[in-house]
Amino acid sequence: xxxxxxxxxxxxxxxxxxxxxxxRGVRASLIVSEGDGLVVDSNLRFGQDGDxxxxxxxxxxxxxxxxxxxxRLGSVAFLQxxxxxxxxxxxxxxxxxxxxxxxxPSANVGLIRVELxxxxxxxx
Amino acid sequence: xxxxxxxxxxxxxxxxxxxxxxxxxxxxRRQQQxxxxxxxxxxxxxxxxQNVDAHDLVARIAVDRRDFARAFEEWESVLKLEADHxxxxxxxxxxxxxxxxxxxxxxxxxxxxxxGGGPDVTSALEMVRRSSGGFIEPEAVAERPSDDPQWLFxxxxxxxxxxxxxxxxxxxxxxxxxxDQDGNDLxxxxxxxxxxxxxxxxxxxxxxxxxxxxxxxxxxxxxxxxMAPATDQSLIVVAASxxxxxxxxxxxxxxCVERSTQWLAKGGTT
Numbered sequence: 001x002x003x004x005x006x007x008x009x010x011x012x013x014x015x016x017x018x019x020x021x022x023x024r025g026v027r028a029s030l031i032v033s034e035g036d037g038l039v040v041d042s043n044l045r046f047g048q049d050g051d052x053x054x055x056x057x058x059x060x061x062x063x064x065x066x067x068x069x070x071x072r073l074g075s076v077a078f079l080q081x082x083x084x085x086x087x088x089x090x091x092x093x094x095x096x097x098x099x100x101x102x103x104x105p106s107a108n109v110g111l112i113r114v115e116l117x118x119x120x121x122x123x124x
Numbered sequence: 125x126x127x128x129x130x131x132x133x134x135x136x137x138x139x140x141x142x143x144x145x146x147x148x149x150x151x152x153r154r155q156q157q158x159x160x161x162x163x164x165x166x167x168x169x170x171x172x173x174q175n176v177d178a179h180d181l182v183a184r185i186a187v188d189r190r191d192f193a194r195a196f197e198e199w200e201s202v203l204k205l206e207a208d209h210x211x212x213x214x215x216x217x218x219x220x221x222x223x224x225x226x227x228x229x230x231x232x233x234x235x236x237x238x239x240g241g242g243p244d245v246t247s248a249l250e251m252v253r254r255s256s257g258g259f260i261e262p263e264a265v266a267e268r269p270s271d272d273p274q275w276l277f278x279x280x281x282x283x284x285x286x287x288x289x290x291x292x293x294x295x296x297x298x299x300x301x302x303x304d305q306d307g308n309d310l311x312x313x314x315x316x317x318x319x320x321x322x323x324x325x326x327x328x329x330x331x332x333x334x335x336x337x338x339x340x341x342x343x344x345x346x347x348x349x350x351m352a353p354a355t356d357q358s359l360i361v362v363a364a365s366x367x368x369x370x371x372x373x374x375x376x377x378x379x380c381v382e383r384s385t386q387w388l389a390k391g392g393t394t
Contacts, residue, residue, distance in 0.1 A: 056328040063324040064342050071310070071317040073363070074345025081325050084335025088328065102332070113370075 010091040016119045017043035020099070023105025023115060027086070030100045031123070032058045034065075034092060048102065053088075057100040061090045078113060097123055129155075130357065133142040134166075141171055149181050153188060161185050176206045183215055192219055210239045215247070221252055227274055227301065273299035280379050286364045288376075290384045293357035295319030299387065300380075314361065322351055322359050339353060339377060341370060354384045 010090050019098035021043040029091040030053060041078050042050045049052050059064035065076045070077040086106060092098040103109070132148035145168030152161035162185045169178040195217055202212035217232035233241070233249040277288040277300035290299040295316045302311040321340060329337045332381035339352040349363045350373045362377045 004239075049331045052331060056331055058323075060324045060328045064321050066227070067317045067321050068342065068344045073347050073349065077343050079342040080317070080350065081329065081340050082338045083329045084332030086332065088332070088334070102334075110370075118352070 011041050013041040013123075014043075016099075016122060017041060020101055020112075020115055020119060021045075023101075023103075023107065026073045026101055026112065027104065027106040028053060028100075028102040030054050030057070032098045032100050034058050034062050034096050040097060042118050046077045053100065053102055057088055057090050058098060060088070061092055061098050061100075062096055065092070078117065079112070082109075083117060089113065089116055093123065095123075099123065128309050140261065142332050143168075143172070143177075144176070144323070145370070146177050146181055149185065153181075153185050156188070159184055160194065162189065174205060176202045176209055179205070180209070180211050180215075183212070187219070192222070195219060198253060208235075208239050210236050210241050210245075211317075213239065214241060214245055217245075217248065221248075225278075226252055228278060238384075274301050276300050277380050277383060280376065280383060282321075286362070286368070286376065288363075288380045289315055289361045290354065290380075290387075291315045291319055291359045291361060293319075293359075300362075300385065314363075318349070318351065318361055319359060322353070339374065343370075348373050352373060352377050354381050355388050358384065360384055 017029045017031065020026060026045045028042065028048040028050065030044075030050060032038070032054040033040055033041040037055035039050050039054040042054070045086050060081065061076070061079055065104070068074065068076050075095075077091060079090045085105060087103045087109060087110060089101045089103065089109065090098050091113075093095050099119055101112055101116060103112060129148065129151050130152065132144045133205075136148060145164050148233045149161045149168065149394045151164040152158075153163060160189055162182070163183045165185055169182055172178050179202045180191050183195045184190070186195035195215065196295070197218075199212040199215045202209045205214075213232045213236035214327045216231045218237060220226070220229035220232060230249065233245055233252060233319045236245045263378060269386075270319045273290075276290060281288060287302050289297060289302050289311055293356070297311045297315045300311070301309060301315045305316075315322065322337075325337050325340050325385055329335065337353060339350060341348070341367070345366070345368055347363045348368050348370060349361065352360050354360050360377060360380045362373065362380055364373055364376070
């Protein structure tokens with residue numbers, strides 16, 4: 001996983017994740033498989049449990065996608081959860097991969113959203 | 125008509141404070157000279173801001189220009205000046221109907237009918253009722269709309285396509301309405317489907333130790349949707365057209381949370 005240790009392996013996703021984690025207030029960025037909630041690649045700051053974030057974010061995104069479809073709202077492109085001590089943003093496209101960002105409450109979510117949607121394009 | 129327009133124009137030029145701008149503006153509107161009509165009407169309204177007919181004229185020109193927000197504003201101004209103005213109620217009924225807000229359309233047209241709106245109002249009212257699939261007695265529609273939980277957020281939702289719902293912890297609708305683009309009431313269905321997201325989000329927030337969830341926002345192909353917890357484990361859902369900026373959606377969400385908190389504190393009455 002990129003960013004977790006000194007012997008990082010470069011993956012095709014590394015530049016995408018690095019550009020996301022470079023945003024102010026971003027604690028972690030991950031590429032997650034929506035279907036099984038497993039980490040495909042991640043860039044995490046110290047103290048972040050990537051597996052847990054991936055599983056929960058994927059589950060949340062999947063639920064939002066299914067619920068929105070059932071409610072005839074179409075597919076979900078971007079999702080944002082705001083909580084007292086943090087924010088989770090997720091963006092998904094046509095495939096199984098979902099981009100997830102965990103950020104501080106003070107992070108500029110507008111910028112994160114733009115970066116996420118841009119990164120999603122390069123992912124597809 | 126051309127002679128009348130010339131005569132009224134001359135009269136207005138001689139006496140700019142004259143009320144003849146009402147006839148001139150209306151004649152120009154009928155001739156589809158909407159920009160000149162609007163200019164004349166606005167100039168007249170500047171001189172006569174308390175004149176209900178001037179507001180009514182601007183509203184009718186605004187409808188012809190498809191500036192529905194302006195029309196809504198002007199007819200609301202008319203009703204502030206003259207609460208039983210039948211023309212304004214007809215106009216607002218028409219606008220609400222056009223935007224799929226059938227319950228409000230029925231309320232306005234019902235009031236217009238009670239005020240002696242005539243056969244065209246009666247047939248418009250029948251059409252609204254056919255579209256909404258419901259029927260409300262004239263006495264019932266004469267009540268204030270905010271007394272009905274369906275209208276809990278009606279005055280906060282001003283733009284086309286905005287809709288809001290208050291759900292209890294089980295996903296049942298407590299107040300508000302969810303109308304789709306075709307005017308169908310999807311409140312129960314949307315409530316049941318979207319409540320599941322909030323449960324998932326609570327779980328994620330708990331396990332990631334990021335504290336209580338304040339709001340959830342998501343963008344779909346057709347809409348932007350905001351959800352926020354309210355008192356007594358209730359949930360507010362606000363949806364708007366995809367073109368709505370997310371910042372605006374969040375402000376709307378905050379206002380709806382505030383309104384629902386007050387409403388629930390009073391035991392679900394206004």
